[in-house]
Amino acid sequence: MHLPALLSAEELAQARHWLTQGPWADGRATAGPQAAAVKRNAQLAEGPAAQALRALVMQALERCPLFLSAALPRRVLPPAFNRYRGTGDAYGPHVDQAIRQHPGGPLRADLSCTLFLSDPGSYDGGELLMQSGAGTRGAPAQQAMKLAAGDAWLYPANTVHSVAPVTHGERLAAFFWVESLVPRAEERQLLHEMDLALTRLRQRDIDSAGAESAEAVALTGSYHNLLRLWART
Numbered sequence: 001m002h003l004p005a006l007l008s009a010e011e012l013a014q015a016r017h018w019l020t021q022g023p024w025a026d027g028r029a030t031a032g033p034q035a036a037a038v039k040r041n042a043q044l045a046e047g048p049a050a051q052a053l054r055a056l057v058m059q060a061l062e063r064c065p066l067f068l069s070a071a072l073p074r075r076v077l078p079p080a081f082n083r084y085r086g087t088g089d090a091y092g093p094h095v096d097q098a099i100r101q102h103p104g105g106p107l108r109a110d111l112s113c114t115l116f117l118s119d120p121g122s123y124d125g126g127e128l129l130m131q132s133g134a135g136t137r138g139a140p141a142q143q144a145m146k147l148a149a150g151d152a153w154l155y156p157a158n159t160v161h162s163v164a165p166v167t168h169g170e171r172l173a174a175f176f177w178v179e180s181l182v183p184r185a186e187e188r189q190l191l192h193e194m195d196l197a198l199t200r201l202r203q204r205d206i207d208s209a210g211a212e213s214a215e216a217v218a219l220t221g222s223y224h225n226l227l228r229l230w231a232r233t
Contacts (some may be wrong), residue, residue, distance in 0.1 A: 001155070003151065007060055007115070011149050019083075021047075022044070024045060025042065025043055025045040030080070034094055035097075038090075043083075044080065071180055071193075072191065074179045075107055077102055077176050084126055085170050086168040087166075094162065095160055098157070100130070100131070108183070110178060110180040113152055113153065114145075117172040118171050119147060126163050126169040128145040129162045145222060182227070187230045190226070198220060198223060
């Protein structure tokens with residue numbers, strides 16, 4: 001799912017300022033054995049810059065209705081930040097680890113998210129490549145994502161994905177994982193579609209006094225009953 005304009009222009013300027021502060025470390029230090037073998041990038045090390053950036057991104061997520069509806073987040077792993085430079089930095093095909101270490105205890109990674117922080121015209125390559133089933137001649141089909149600065153891409157954490165080599169410029173991004181209140185993707189998708197339909201129904205049927213229609217009230221009850229049935233708290 002595309003999350004457009006997660007960060008404002010002002011927030012992007014703040015993020016880029018903090019990213020220039022560094023320091024940067026070898027990105028392989030935070031990867032598992034499979035991923036480390038195909039990973040070539042840098043990651044922002046712990047320090048004031050990383051802390052300020054995490055707060056910035058977390059505030060943006062908390063005010064994004066589309067993210068909250070689609071992810072139904074129970075916990076979000078504090079974001080990290082990476083840099084791919086035009087010397088061939090890349091990240092080969094891999095699957096993210098299922099369990100991540102969260103300050104509150106182990107976190108089940110249901111969803112992954114990449115937040116693009118560089119203008120797409122400022123670097124060549126660097127697409128986020130998502131594998132999705134079989135393509136021609138049995139090879140995996142790929143979806144290439146290269147979004148505007150401030151936009152994010154939310155996707156299932158069990159997806160095989162990679163980052164294409166950066167051949168010019170610099171690609172900066174944030175990345176993090178989400179443990180959802182609703183672990184099953186099919187149930188989460190149904191709730192999200194229902195929430196979107198309810199929003200449109202409320203906008204269409206609300207009366208002059210601000211009261212919702214009986215149909216909207218009934219369907220809201222159904223939404224919350226399904227959430228109550230499927231959620232794991």
